[in-house]
Amino acid sequence: MKIPQLAKKLEIKSCHNVQWEDHYSWIHQENILEVLRDKSKLDPEVKKYLDEENVYADYHLKDTKKLQKKLFDEIKGRIKLDDESLPYKDHTYEYWTKTTVKGNYSIKLRKKMTLLL
Numbered sequence: 001m002k003i004p005q006l007a008k009k010l011e012i013k014s015c016h017n018v019q020w021e022d023h024y025s026w027i028h029q030e031n032i033l034e035v036l037r038d039k040s041k042l043d044p045e046v047k048k049y050l051d052e053e054n055v056y057a058d059y060h061l062k063d064t065k066k067l068q069k070k071l072f073d074e075i076k077g078r079i080k081l082d083d084e085s086l087p088y089k090d091h092t093y094e095y096w097t098k099t100t101v102k103g104n105y106s107i108k109l110r111k112k113m114t115l116l117l
Contacts, residue, residue: 001059004052007045089113 008023027046035041061068081101087094092113097106 001056004049004056006049087111 006024006027009026011022011025013020013022013025027043029035029041029043029046031041039047081099084098085096087096092115094111094113096109098109099106
């Protein structure tokens with residue numbers, strides 16, 4: 001099976017009077033938040049490459065599927081899904097994170113502290 005290759009498209013970048021060549025900057029999309037909401041907005045060339053990469057990985061890792069599942073289940077079993085961090089105090093606010101059984105991401109929280117005089 002052939003290794004997927006991402007096309008090179010030269011773009012000259014510069015910052016602080018330094019220039020360099022970037023052959024892969026074309027894959028970054030300005031509308032990435034829209035792409036995350038609607039995958040049909042992903043550049044078709046990038047999507048094709050990602051699909052090819054996934055097929056390649058699946059082909060070469062097919063013998064490890066059971067081990068992957070076992071490791072995933074073990075890691076997941078060690079993660080407390082309903083958890084809260086200790087608050088961090090910063091001037092007039094407390095910040096902390098919370099994870100719940102629902103959802104895949106932590107929730108960032110902030111609360112104004114009451115000042116005691």
